[in-house]
Amino acid sequence: MEVDFLKxxxxxxxxxxxADREIIVKVLGKYFGNIYQxxxxxxxxxxxxxxxxxxxxxxxxxxxEMNGLELLEKVRQIDMNIPFIFITARSDSQSIIExxxxxxxSYILKPIDFTSLLQKIDFICEKKYYEKRLESKQKExxxxxxxxxxxxxxxxxKENGDITYMNKTLMEISGYSTADVKELFFEDIIHPDINKxxxxxxxxxxxxxxxxxxxxxxISKENETFYLNNTxxxxxxxxxEFITIAFLTTQENLEKRDFHRKVLINIKExxxxxxxxxxxxxxxxxxxxxTQNSKAGEKRVIDELEDKVIAxxxxxxxxxxxxxxxxxxxxxxxxxxxxxxxxxxxxxxEKKKKVESISNEKKELQDDIELLRKQNKKLVADNEKxxxxxxxxxxIVLEYEEKIEA
Numbered sequence: 001m002e003v004d005f006l007k008x009x010x011x012x013x014x015x016x017x018x019a020d021r022e023i024i025v026k027v028l029g030k031y032f033g034n035i036y037q038x039x040x041x042x043x044x045x046x047x048x049x050x051x052x053x054x055x056x057x058x059x060x061x062x063x064x065e066m067n068g069l070e071l072l073e074k075v076r077q078i079d080m081n082i083p084f085i086f087i088t089a090r091s092d093s094q095s096i097i098e099x100x101x102x103x104x105x106s107y108i109l110k111p112i113d114f115t116s117l118l119q120k121i122d123f124i125c126e127k128k129y130y131e132k133r134l135e136s137k138q139k140e141x142x143x144x145x146x147x148x149x150x151x152x153x154x155x156x157x158k159e160n161g162d163i164t165y166m167n168k169t170l171m172e173i174s175g176y177s178t179a180d181v182k183e184l185f186f187e188d189i190i191h192p193d194i195n196k197x198x199x200x201x202x203x204x205x206x207x208x209x210x211x212x213x214x215x216x217x218x219i220s221k222e223n224e225t226f227y228l229n230n231t232x233x234x235x236x237x238x239x240x241e242f243i244t245i246a247f248l249t250t251q252e253n254l255e256k257r258d259f260h261r262k263v264l265i266n267i268k269e270x271x272x273x274x275x276x277x278x279x280x281x282x283x284x285x286x287x288x289x290x291t292q293n294s295k296a297g298e299k300r301v302i303d304e305l306e307d308k309v310i311a312x313x314x315x316x317x318x319x320x321x322x323x324x325x326x327x328x329x330x331x332x333x334x335x336x337x338x339x340x341x342x343x344x345x346x347x348x349x350e351k352k353k354k355v356e357s358i359s360n361e362k363k364e365l366q367d368d369i370e371l372l373r374k375q376n377k378k379l380v381a382d383n384e385k386x387x388x389x390x391x392x393x394x395x396i397v398l399e400y401e402e403k404i405e406a
Contacts, residue, residue: 005129007033010051011121014044014059014071015087020112024058027114028121041066045074054082056124058117061088061099061107072102083124087112100338123329130322137315144308152245153228159207159240161186173248175221191217191225206232206242215249231306 009032015021016039025035036051038044040063048054057075061068072084086099086107096107106120148154153170157163163184166176174189190199194217205212212232219225228246235243 005132006031006125009055009125009128010034010036010053012036012038012044012047012054012057012059014038014041014057014063014068016040016060016063020060024112024117027118028058031118040064041068041071041074044071048075049078055128056083056085056121058085058121059087061086061096069098069102072099072104076102085117085120085124097338106333134320141313148245152247154243154245155189156235156241156243157186158242163189164241170246173220173226174218175224180221189218191219193217202232206234207240209234 011028011032011034013021013024013028013035014037015024018039021037021039025037028035034053036047036054038047041059042065044057044059045066048057057071059068059071066074068086068088075082075084080103083105084099084103085105086096087110088096088107089110099107105124108116108120149167150169152167153173154165154167155163155170156165163181163186166174166181166184171177171181176184176189202212202214210233213230215227215229217225217227227249229249230244230246232242232244235241
């Protein structure tokens with residue numbers, strides 16, 4: 001990704017621990033230009049609603065006043081797509097599941113592994129980068145299409161010759177209105193001098209998916225003749241629809257329709273819309289100005305426009321495939337993490353059962369020990385009695401022996 005893209009990203013860091021927050025901001029500050037800080041969810045929500053330009057939120061799960069999950073719920077009422085990365089402890093597994101259900105992007109466990117955090121942020125930024133590139137390319141193609149529409153004559157027709165669309169430039173030249181076009185056929189605009197065999201051969205080419213190029217004579221609603229340098233190709237296989245992009249070829253008609261003036265106006269409008277396209281549009285204007293009286297020059301401009309449109313379409317398709325692949329990757333990652341959380345929960349349940357079982361065994365052992373202690377105490381008392389009795393007997397024996405000896 002371009003460095004300027006990262007520098008223009010705005011990240012909101014939410015952490016109630018000032019020390020942790022400062023470390024996170026310091027690390028992210030090396031890569032991103034705009035970082036806001038908040039010490040709880042309530043303060044973060046105010047920043048989010050006030051500045052309207054937050055691209056990513058990195059937040060702790062457990063915070064005073066408003067925790068991370070509550071912050072996510074309030075933000076999702078406004079924006080369903082802004083990425084969220086949670087920093088959480090292992091004991092927050094239930095909160096993690098709720099966060100995933102609210103379209104949270106990812107989470108990391110404490111203590112923070114900054115390599116993992118940067119990888120997750122990089123994945124999110126990459127997705128945003130390609131979305132922005134795709135949007136830019138779509139605008140670029142739209143500008144090209146608008147440019148082509150304003151400086152050329154365009155019409156669509158079906159296989160039976162029914163005209164389904166005619167742009168404003170061609171309507172001005174031919175004299176037909178929007179209402180007229182609804183009832184218009186190809187036979188109405190092609191000049192009657194054109195050989196029918198020539199028309200049939202042209203239809204055979206474009207029906208077989210070939211791009212047909214050539215100059216053709218047309219007739220206006222007021223029976224005025226004009227010539228167009230045409231490029232015709234199929235655009236819809238299901239309904240057999242064909243499109244023609246053409247340019248006027250006679251100097252008389254160019255001056256009459258003020259073609260050159262429209263080209264310059266169109267270039268000026270394109271420059272205002274996108275500064276980045278300025279150089280390309282100027283090149284196109286220069287080519288049109290240099291080749292407006294040359295059939296070969298106009299054909300080259302059309303070919304270049306077609307190549308640019310095809311190239312842009314390929315780029316868009318490539319970006320769409322990349323975004324789809326990233327989306328699948330992101331979905332798989334979420335599913336994997338969800339499975340990990342569920343596995344962890346089951347493991348905790350089993351451990352809880354084991355702890356309860358051990359606790360019960362401990363209580364039973366304590367009861368047994370207490371019983372043995374009582375039994376031992378009784379045995380000690382019995383032994384003391386027996387020892388006293390033995391002592392008394394020995395005294396009697398000694399007394400008896402003394403009497404005998406006497």
